[in-house]
Amino acid sequence: MKENIPVPAMTCPAARRRAQPFWARCAGRRSSPLSPNPLPGWLRSRRGGGEVGEGRPEAEGLQRATLVGTSSYPVPCEVLRVENLTVAYNGRMALRDVTFTVLGGERVAVVGPNGAGKSTLFKAIVGLLPPESGRVEVFGCKPHQERVSIGYVPQREDVDLTFPVTVGDAVMMGRVAHIGWLRRPSRRDREAVRRALEQVGLAKLANRPLGELSGGQVQRAFIARALAQEAPLLLMDEPFAGVDAASEEAILGLLDRLREQRVTVLLATHDLQMAAEWSDRVLLLNGEVIAYGPPGDALCPATLRRVYGGQLTVWEHERGAILLGDGHCSGGRR
Amino acid sequence: MTAWLLEPLTYPFMLRGLFAAVMVGAVCAVLGTYVVLRGMSFFGDALAHAILPGVAVAYLARWPLSAGALAAGLLAAAAIGYLQTRVREDTAIGIVFSGAFALGIALLSTVRTYTVDLTHFLFGNVLGVSPADLVVTAVLSGGVLLLTVAFHKELVLVSFDPVLATVLRLPTSLLRYLLLFLLAVTVVASLQVVGVALVVAMLVTPPATAYLLVRRVGPMMGLAALFGVLSAVAGLYGSYYLNIPSGPAMVLVCTGIFLLVLLFSRRARPPRRVP
DSSP states (O other): OOOOSOOOTTOOOHHHHHTSOHHHHHHHHHHOTTOOOOSOHHHHHHHOSSOOOTTSHHHHHHHHHHHHOSSSOOSOOEEEEEEEEEEEETTEEEEEEEEEEEETTOEEEEEOOTTSSHHHHHHHHHTSSOOSEEEEEETTBOTTTSOOOOEEEOOSSSOOTTSOOBHHHHHHGGGHHHHOTTOOOOHHHHHHHHHHHHHTTOGGGTTSBGGGSOHHHHHHHHHHHHHHTTOSEEEEESTTTTOOHHHHHHHHHHHHHHHHTTOEEEEEESOHHHHHHHOSEEEEESSSEEEEESHHHHTOHHHHHHHHGGGEEEEEOTTSOEEEEEOSOSSOOO | OHHHHHGGGGSHHHHHHHHHHHHHHHHHHHHHHHHHHHTOHHHHHHHHHHTHHHHHHHHHHTOOHHHHHHHHHHHHHHHHHHHTTTSOHHHHHHHHHHHHHHHHHHHHTTSTTHHHHHHHHHHOOGGGOOHHHHHHHHHHHHHHHHHHHHTHHHHHHHHHOHHHHHHTTOOHHHHHHHHHHHHHHHHHHHHHHHOTTTHHHHHHHHHHHHHTTOSSHHHHHHHHHHHHHHHHHHHHHHHHHHTOOHHHHHHHHHHHHHHHHHHHOOOOOOOOOOO
16 A cells, blocks of 8 residues: 555554553543644634634534543544545546544534445545555554454445345344454353344344345344444445335434444435434535535535536525535435 | 164275265365355365366375375465456356366376276265375364364354455455365365265255255354265265265265255245345
8 A cells, every 4th residue: 555645743653552542542642732733724724723613513522521521532532534535446536635534423424426435435444445545544543554443334235135144143243353263252242232233223133034134124234233343433324225214213313322422423425404414514525525514514505516516406595504406316315 | 774774884994984974074064155155166166176186296296195185276276366366256267177177187197097096086986085094084174174163253254244354354365265275175175085076066065955944154054064964974875785986976965955955945035135
């Protein structure tokens, strides 16, 4: 893998970092006076060196953190950092120079038309696609170097549903790294699987063969599998595509519970309305980052016209909200 | 009936053959479960045939045949692994498989008694298993079973969902090579019992039969091993009483069980869902 981009003074020895829990690493780095602000200008202005504006997600996070006290999430730390990421996919430049940062507990909607590079971005973050240049850091570590846990729910496509596994077996596969080599699942692993299945409402179907489930239930089983990893960062690629109403309801409820648990969620979607209502920040993507910020800022008529061109009708609502008629995409939620 | 069952076992060569057949039936079925689930049956067949030049060289140089077979099997697996990066997988398998098999036959044809020897390689000669062969088969089968059990959950995961395996940072290509290696060793272990031409049946048919009946990988392996051992033993008796070669007899029993189960298993597989 090429590393063309000079790295700011963020990297500290991996061994030292490994000895600490990830929040301690983040907290330490954040409070360090030596740590430079490596963010690009348009983001830096927004976040400021520690001063935070009201109503911003990070301010909310800070308030919550002081309320909770010294829980496992003391400060909203940087969970994901993507810097100048360029990824080629099938010989085509799918992502160009993508840079953004996600804080702990945030909900980020990744929005863009078909072929905008949403799936490619997720695959690069979890390490399935090598970047041409640029870097991805999760909790300050490169995903390749350390066993950092990222929950990833891919688009339902290439999983063989005739494979003889039960729903419980499939979810247990998310625990393989926890269980470790040459070991069998412990009570803790079985407990994690049971809890994950309960969270998606499939506890009763644990012993069913995966192939007997409906499309939406399969999707929920794969979400449960990612939950069983107990990862503090969850990437979901179009979880609502081709999903029945009951499953959609279950997934939406689950996303709210994940927010209470301060799990950071990145969700790729076609659905602009869902993105606007649901997320703390929106990443508008079309081969490159068009806009990144709170939904009200990122999804403005100008940026949307840049992405969707004439195929989109934009109305201004009296309170400033935007209603969108989206003629370009299929498979959206509404 | 008891006399009918015990009579062949009064011959030491039949007893040795029985032990070898039981071991091979079990280990082929266990590893074959991965072969069936991953859709690698063509690969298994190719590996079996590609072993022939190794056996021939070892035979001509008077080395232990299993050593030559093992070396050729691993070489073929590596060659297919490399060629896959240049041409399509099934094309790579086809090229290596036929090329190596031709080389093996050409080498063997330099030996005077080659038709007899070739028949043994192709169809096995379970009744010619020597005590030393039995030890080799036992060590190889035991090793394969041990490694399969040790890495079971990782092998299942990488077969079912390589994407998740990558996300969890498992060494996916290493696991893939482990599986190919285990497959090569299994084929070598079963060479003397069923021969290269029919080993794929012992790999594929018992797990396929079990697949029709159960819906989990563990039980599928167990049931496959049961079918494998049953066919091996029944085939051996068949070969003794009907005076037919033992390899084909075992494979015929295997196929018979599969057809019976196919007829009587009610459960239809769910159709592949289109996302």
